[in-house]
Amino acid sequence: QQQVKQSPQSLIVQKGGIPIINCAYENTAFDYFPWYQQxxxxxxxxxxxxxxDVSEKKEGRFTISFNKSAKQFSLHxxxxxxxxxxxxxxxxxxxxxxxxxxxxxxxxxxA
Amino acid sequence: xxxxxxxxxxxxxxTGEKVFLECVQDMDHENMFWYRQDPGLGLRLIYFSYxxxxxxxxxxxxxxxxxxxxxxxxxxxxxxxxxxxxxMYLCASSPRWHRNYGYTFxxxxxxxVV
Numbered sequence: 001q002q003q004v005k006q007s008p009q010s011l012i013v014q015k016g017g018i019p020i021i022n023c024a025y026e027n028t029a030f031d032y033f034p035w036y037q038q039x040x041x042x043x044x045x046x047x048x049x050x051x052x053d054v055s056e057k058k059e060g061r062f063t064i065s066f067n068k069s070a071k072q073f074s075l076h077x078x079x080x081x082x083x084x085x086x087x088x089x090x091x092x093x094x095x096x097x098x099x100x101x102x103x104x105x106x107x108x109x110x111a
Numbered sequence: 112x113x114x115x116x117x118x119x120x121x122x123x124x125x126t127g128e129k130v131f132l133e134c135v136q137d138m139d140h141e142n143m144f145w146y147r148q149d150p151g152l153g154l155r156l157i158y159f160s161y162x163x164x165x166x167x168x169x170x171x172x173x174x175x176x177x178x179x180x181x182x183x184x185x186x187x188x189x190x191x192x193x194x195x196x197x198x199m200y201l202c203a204s205s206p207r208w209h210r211n212y213g214y215t216f217x218x219x220x221x222x223x224v225v
Contacts, residue, residue: 002153009151032212043115043201043216044154089153096208097142097161103153 003027004092006102013080014110021075021105023090028071030092034099035064035075038087047088048075080109114138115217117202123223130189132220134202140215141207143185145169145177148199148219157200160185161207192224 006023013019023033034049050057050064050073057064061078077084090102118133136143142161146154156169158177166177174196178186185204189196202217 006153034212041218043203043218045216046211046214049211093212096210097205097212098156098159099212099214100156101146101154103151104148 002103003100004090004102006090006105008105009103010106010108012108012110015081017080017109019077019080019084019107019109021088021090021107022072023074023092023102024070024072025092026071027092027094029094030100032093032099033064033066033073034091034093035062036089036091036101038089038104044087044089077107080107082109082111085109115202115204115215117200117217117220119220120218121221121223123225124189124192126193126224128189128192128224130192130222130224132187132189132200132202132222134185134187134204134217135183136185136202136204136215137183138204138206138215139182140204140213141182142205143179144203144205144214145175145185145187146201146203147171148201154201157187189222192222194224196222197224198222 035047036044037047038044048059063076066073091099093099115136145157159167160179176188205213
């Protein structure tokens with residue numbers, strides 16, 4: 001069973017829109033919540049990450065919102081661009097070495 | 112440029128064959144991982160190694176084995192390939208402990224079993 005549940009499986013937005021991807025977890029021992037971005041033909045690469053003592057983190061046009069009590073976190077892509085079209089994975093980690101990944105969301109940004 | 116290299120980009124094998132997928136990293140990382148990526152299922156951990164000759168089962172180890180004889184190389188072995196092992200396989204490495212986990216992924220090997 002997946003330890004991190006991710007939705008939706010795919011979404012399409014127009015350029016400038018704000019795709020939102022949601023993830024939920026059960027294990028309160030998780031202490032690190034990264035998002036990975038994967039382009040076709042490439043391996044996933046770290047995009048942005050948050051820890052449970054913070055409710056929001058922004059890096060450029062990417063924002064993570066974190067709700068510790070609900071055990072949920074989400075990725076928002078502000079002013080999305082066609083170059084943001086990729087597959088996004090949320091993940092959760094504990095112990096400093098092993099990550100559990102969500103099912104992935106394919107985001108398509110139409111010009 | 113540090114990297115994780117997977118020896119094959121595409122592989123086609125026959126049912127019942129023994130298949131070796133190779134992964135090499137040049138970052139002197141202690142941890143190495145094999146994941147399987149399938150649509151709708153995301154990245155699922157097959158095996159994990161935290162040191163030479165050490166291994167730990169992941170979430171879906173059935174039908175797979177691994178070998179780590181040298182720190183930089185981690186091999187995934189399909190003892191008798193089956194069609195349900197057709198998938199994208201991703202290797203990753205990371206330092207023994209890293210505050211941000213420090214995962215670096217390879218570009219993947221797409222395996223088709225016919």
